[in-house]
Amino acid sequence: xxxxxxxFARLRExxxxxxxxxxxxxxxxxxxxxxxxxxxxxxxxxxxxxxAFRVAVNQDIVGFDAALPDHAEVAIFPPVTGG
Amino acid sequence: xxxxxxxxxxxxxxxxxAMSKGRTDIGAIASxxxxxxxxxDGSGVxxxxxxxxxxxxxxxxxxLVDEARARWTxxxxxxxxxxxxxxxxxxxxxxAVAGQHxxxxxxxxxxxxxxxxxxxxxWKKEETPEGERWVEARASDDAAAARWxxx
Numbered sequence: 001x002x003x004x005x006x007x008f009a010r011l012r013e014x015x016x017x018x019x020x021x022x023x024x025x026x027x028x029x030x031x032x033x034x035x036x037x038x039x040x041x042x043x044x045x046x047x048x049x050x051x052a053f054r055v056a057v058n059q060d061i062v063g064f065d066a067a068l069p070d071h072a073e074v075a076i077f078p079p080v081t082g083g
Numbered sequence: 084x085x086x087x088x089x090x091x092x093x094x095x096x097x098x099x100x101a102m103s104k105g106r107t108d109i110g111a112i113a114s115x116x117x118x119x120x121x122x123x124d125g126s127g128v129x130x131x132x133x134x135x136x137x138x139x140x141x142x143x144x145x146x147l148v149d150e151a152r153a154r155w156t157x158x159x160x161x162x163x164x165x166x167x168x169x170x171x172x173x174x175x176x177x178x179a180v181a182g183q184h185x186x187x188x189x190x191x192x193x194x195x196x197x198x199x200x201x202x203x204x205x206w207k208k209e210e211t212p213e214g215e216r217w218v219e220a221r222a223s224d225d226a227a228a229a230r231w232x233x234x
Binding site for chain 1: 117133142143175196203206207
């Protein structure tokens with residue numbers, strides 16, 4: 001499936017990318033995170049188990065077991081700090 | 084109901100006036116304004132920049148206002164959150180809630196702020212003498228939001 005993946009705040013800066021389109025063979029948010037971790041370097045570091053980050057699918061925060069629909073807009077970002 | 088994400092400043096008095104203008108059923112308006120401080124975690128802060136997730140931000144704010152309206156009988160709600168570069172003393176966020184009585188207005192105003200702090204996709208980056216740094220989420224904000232989980 002095809003996914004549009006967005007990164008925000010510290011993760012956008014560390015990855016050096018705000019947005020990318022991915023061809024993805026997995027099924028869930030956890031599968032996507034694993035595929036990104038496999039890139040190594042800052043990806044492995046920032047998305048390591050125990051690091052705090054959130055995943056949103058089509059603009060709703062989801063659990064890592066959430067299924068990713070084809071053409072989903074997925075966002076990965078640090079815990080929010082507004083207000 | 085008003086939900087705005089904007090770079091411009093806002094005026095609390097004008098927002099409260101607009102809320103009550105022409106109405107005689109409102110008995111209470113509770114409001115909260117969050118301001119940028121000049122100090123955080125032991126460092127001076129010369130300025131901060133707020134980033135957000137356009138699209139999701141408005142949706143998340145609308146969802147938390149809907150949740151407040153499901154819990155309390157509210158007559159009107161305004162939420163305004165600024166983005167971009169802000170200086171110490173600048174207003175960041177406004178929440179105003181109108182109800183028939185103070186109880187629901189106070190409670191809903193605090194609920195909306197507590198949920199906004201943990202649910203709405205905004206991030207702050209501070210300019211300090213040691214350089215720029217992203218603000219880390221606080222466990223105390225999660226604890227504040229958790230108080231509202233229905234038992």
